[in-house]
Amino acid sequence: MREKLWKLWRFFAWSWSPESDRESSEAITRNLWLHWFPAKVTRSAMSWSYSMWLGTAAVSLFFILTVTGVMLMFFYVPSTERAYGSIKDLEFAVSFGRVLRNQHRWAAEGMVAVVYLHMARIFFTGAYRGTRITNWIVGVVLLLATLLLSFTGYLLPWDQLALWAITVGTNIAREGPIIGETIRFVLLGGTVVDQQTLLRFYVLHVFFLPAIVWVLFAYHMWRVRKDGGLASVEVIKADRQMVEKEMPRTKSYSMFGLTPGTSVQVMSSTELEERDLVFSSPNLMRRATLIFLIIFNITLFAALLFNAPLEEAANPAITPNPAKAPWYFVWLQELVASTTVHLGPFTISGGFLGGILLPAVLLGILVIWPLLDGSARSAEGRWFAPARKRQTTVFAAITLVMIVLIIVGVYLRGPYWKIYWPGTPWPQMPTVL
Amino acid sequence: MENDRRQFLRLIGKGSVAAAFVAQIGAAARAFFPNVLYEPPTRFKIKRPEDYPPGYTFDSAHRLYVVKQDDAFHVISAICTHLGCTVQYRTVEFDCPCHGSRFKLDGTVIGGPAPRPLVWFDTAVSPDGFLEVDTAVQVVRGFRFTPPKAKG
Numbered sequence: 001m002r003e004k005l006w007k008l009w010r011f012f013a014w015s016w017s018p019e020s021d022r023e024s025s026e027a028i029t030r031n032l033w034l035h036w037f038p039a040k041v042t043r044s045a046m047s048w049s050y051s052m053w054l055g056t057a058a059v060s061l062f063f064i065l066t067v068t069g070v071m072l073m074f075f076y077v078p079s080t081e082r083a084y085g086s087i088k089d090l091e092f093a094v095s096f097g098r099v100l101r102n103q104h105r106w107a108a109e110g111m112v113a114v115v116y117l118h119m120a121r122i123f124f125t126g127a128y129r130g131t132r133i134t135n136w137i138v139g140v141v142l143l144l145a146t147l148l149l150s151f152t153g154y155l156l157p158w159d160q161l162a163l164w165a166i167t168v169g170t171n172i173a174r175e176g177p178i179i180g181e182t183i184r185f186v187l188l189g190g191t192v193v194d195q196q197t198l199l200r201f202y203v204l205h206v207f208f209l210p211a212i213v214w215v216l217f218a219y220h221m222w223r224v225r226k227d228g229g230l231a232s233v234e235v236i237k238a239d240r241q242m243v244e245k246e247m248p249r250t251k252s253y254s255m256f257g258l259t260p261g262t263s264v265q266v267m268s269s270t271e272l273e274e275r276d277l278v279f280s281s282p283n284l285m286r287r288a289t290l291i292f293l294i295i296f297n298i299t300l301f302a303a304l305l306f307n308a309p310l311e312e313a314a315n316p317a318i319t320p321n322p323a324k325a326p327w328y329f330v331w332l333q334e335l336v337a338s339t340t341v342h343l344g345p346f347t348i349s350g351g352f353l354g355g356i357l358l359p360a361v362l363l364g365i366l367v368i369w370p371l372l373d374g375s376a377r378s379a380e381g382r383w384f385a386p387a388r389k390r391q392t393t394v395f396a397a398i399t400l401v402m403i404v405l406i407i408v409g410v411y412l413r414g415p416y417w418k419i420y421w422p423g424t425p426w427p428q429m430p431t432v433l
Numbered sequence: 434m435e436n437d438r439r440q441f442l443r444l445i446g447k448g449s450v451a452a453a454f455v456a457q458i459g460a461a462a463r464a465f466f467p468n469v470l471y472e473p474p475t476r477f478k479i480k481r482p483e484d485y486p487p488g489y490t491f492d493s494a495h496r497l498y499v500v501k502q503d504d505a506f507h508v509i510s511a512i513c514t515h516l517g518c519t520v521q522y523r524t525v526e527f528d529c530p531c532h533g534s535r536f537k538l539d540g541t542v543i544g545g546p547a548p549r550p551l552v553w554f555d556t557a558v559s560p561d562g563f564l565e566v567d568t569a570v571q572v573v574r575g576f577r578f579t580p581p582k583a584k585g
Contacts (some may be wrong), residue, residue, distance in 0.1 A: 109538035163520060168531060171516040190470045319518040321530035336516065337532035349548035350532070351516050371456030415531030416521075417545075 018212030020279050025149045027281035034285070036221060040277040041284050044232040050125070050383075051230055052293045054118035059217060060295040061111040063148075066210060068104040076156065078202035078416035080195050083158035091310070098307065099300075107299045108150050113145045113327045119199035123395050126379045126388050127231030135223040138216055140366050145213050147328070152205035154326060158198060163314035164323045166193050166201070173337065181262045231381035236276055238378055254322070321415045332359065336428040337417055362398075444476075470548055476477065478563040482580040489522050489538070497554065497566065498522060505577040508566050509540050510558045516550040527551065550574065 015027035015034065025039040043051060075094055077086045090097035119139060122128055123362035136304065151169065155162040169194070174184040189196025224230070279282075311320065325333045335354030379385035384392050414429060416422035434439040438554035450502065461536050479492055485501045492499055496511045496519055511527075518531035526543065527536040535544035540551030 154448065164531065167518065169514040186465050189465075189467055191471055192472050203542045236556065317496060317519065321521065323518060323531045333532065338545050340515070340548055347548040349515060350546040353546075355516075416528040416530055416535075 013283055016285060018279070020303055021279065024281050026099070027279075034281070036225070037315070038225060038282050038283060041280050041282065042229055042236065042272060042276050043275070043278055044236060045230040046278065046283060046287065047232065050232045052117075052121060053287065054114055054121050056291045057295050058111060058114045058118050060106045060292040061114060061299070062213060063216070063298055064107045064296060065104060065111065066214075068100055068107065069206065069210070070303075071100055073206060075269075078156070078199055080158055080198055080314070083156060083198065087157040087159075087310060091307075099303045102303035102306065102308045103299050104308070106155075106302040108153055109326070110299060110302075111146055111293075111327070112150055115143050119207070120395070120399065121142055123369075124392060125231060125381055125383050126373065126375070126385055126391075127374075128379060129234075129377060129380050130227075130416055131233070132227045132231060132369040135220060135227060136370055137367055138220050138223065140214050140363065142213060142220065144363070145209055145216070145374035147343065149205065149209045149213070149327065150326070152201045152209065155201045155311055156205060158314045160311040160314060160320050160323070161326075163193065163316065164319055165325060166197060168325075168336075170197075172351045173291050175349055175351035176356055180295050205299055214433075215347070233272070234377070236383040238380075240273075322411065322417055324409065325407055327410050331405035334405040334409050335359075473498040475569040476567040477520055478559050478565050478567065480564060481562055482558065491522060495568070496567065498527075499569075502577075505579045506564060507547070507555055507572075507576050507578065508554045508564075510568070512552075514542075514551060520551065537574060537581060541546040541574070562573070 014023065015031050020025045026041045028034045028037055072090070075086055075090050075097060077083060087101070090101050092098075094100075121412075122136065122139065124188050134156040151165070155166050170184045171188050172182045173187060174182055185191065187197070187200065191198050243366075324330060332355065336350040337359055338350065339354035339358065341353065360374040373388070373391060374383070375387040375391070379387040408419070410423065420426055446502055464508065475561055476513075477495065479495065479499060482504075483503075483527045485499055485506075487501050487503075490499045490501070491497075491511065492550055498505050498509045498511055500509060511519050512529065513529040513534050513535050515529065515532055520527040520529045520534070520536060525532050526538060527540075528534070529547070534542065534547035535546040536547065536551050540553065542548075553572045553576055555567045555572050556576075557567075558580040559565045
């Protein structure tokens, strides 16, 4: 009996603990879920300090979000009358409902941070050159999708934060040139924030945006392989070319021996040698699993220790004072609050300048940055390469400005969006008008 | 010649399938533009003129301020012209809690990001003696409405 159970266990788990090189390789290629990984990866790509495994952390968070999100769908009712009550039920009536919601919320906020850090890592290591530009652009879209998922997500509880975020968000859309009003009409499903609006954002949140993220994620992973792995590989390739005089041997096989042209394996094996590589199973699998478990535990502990915010039920008559966006949008709130300009008789609203134009320009610069990067290719795959010093400074400076705006917005803004230094008490405000 | 006809018929065949596909996408997109809106009316009754105290009264159901000065009325929108939060009456001015816009009590902008003054709404009195506001009709700043004295 014990032997049978052991055999059964081996049947399912052998690919996680291969006992020979051959098993290591087959563990990847013969497994439906793992075969999109290469059988072998470079040691440098496995380094903690190079990639910091931020992409793995991001997808771990998204996996947690998908599972907890589907769980939450069993309890949440996307109706303006019942949404808030169903969140309260999750908090007080459903066993462990609060933990579920908390974990979803903290994983979401974590994902915004981790996806941004992932992008920063790519930028600081110059890992977007050559064919990797496609993946960089896909990554920017994924960052945008992450932010939209967060935005649509915190609208669903239909509390004060939700109502005023929708109101402000769709009014920013209205400031768009020519079709702004139309976009707002479609987003709201009418001209006022009501049931149609909630339903639309709900479907976006639980289906469209996650579907886009999962599809793009799959493409993102596929591209990593097509680009020959992480950019840290380029460092090895560059060294090899300098060290070795003779051309490295080119293996002549591809996966089925029939592929026209050269396959990725052939391309990379021209420069990479056995000593640069380790088997994905168990090395890559083990680290990826470790990352997932760490991330899962962090979000779970956060969920047990801290409650997800929930403001009072939505009340169109009264705007909370001050009404603050979540931290990752506060910098935008600071921008829309301070970018209205008056040019003689003309006024350009901050809703357009700070809410649409500036973010669009930032996004546009992000997308085309790899084309603007004229530094030597030897700067690729290294942290803070001296050749990219100025670029590093620009990215760090923009990030710093955003962080400063976030700190100002989160900690210093008081009633009527005025600055109150820490220690200065806020004036007593009437709670009803 | 025969080939031309064949190609033409093929083009018609493939083209009609493609056209049907595009039309269907268009139709699906069109569905997102509602034809019927179940929204509150823009023209509604508020209280009777005599029910308002002098000065500024906030109507929370309609997000507007009813202003009574002597016996004349005017109605100012409480919706900030910047990004739509509800402005608050603070004795000498209106202030917005979202981005710090500031307005004079007649709605003109005195600070913050608001691009336009607060809107004044058309005000009348209904046959049964209630003040009536139409938020679809804007009136110029300085508009005053004096309801006829209620009988009895």
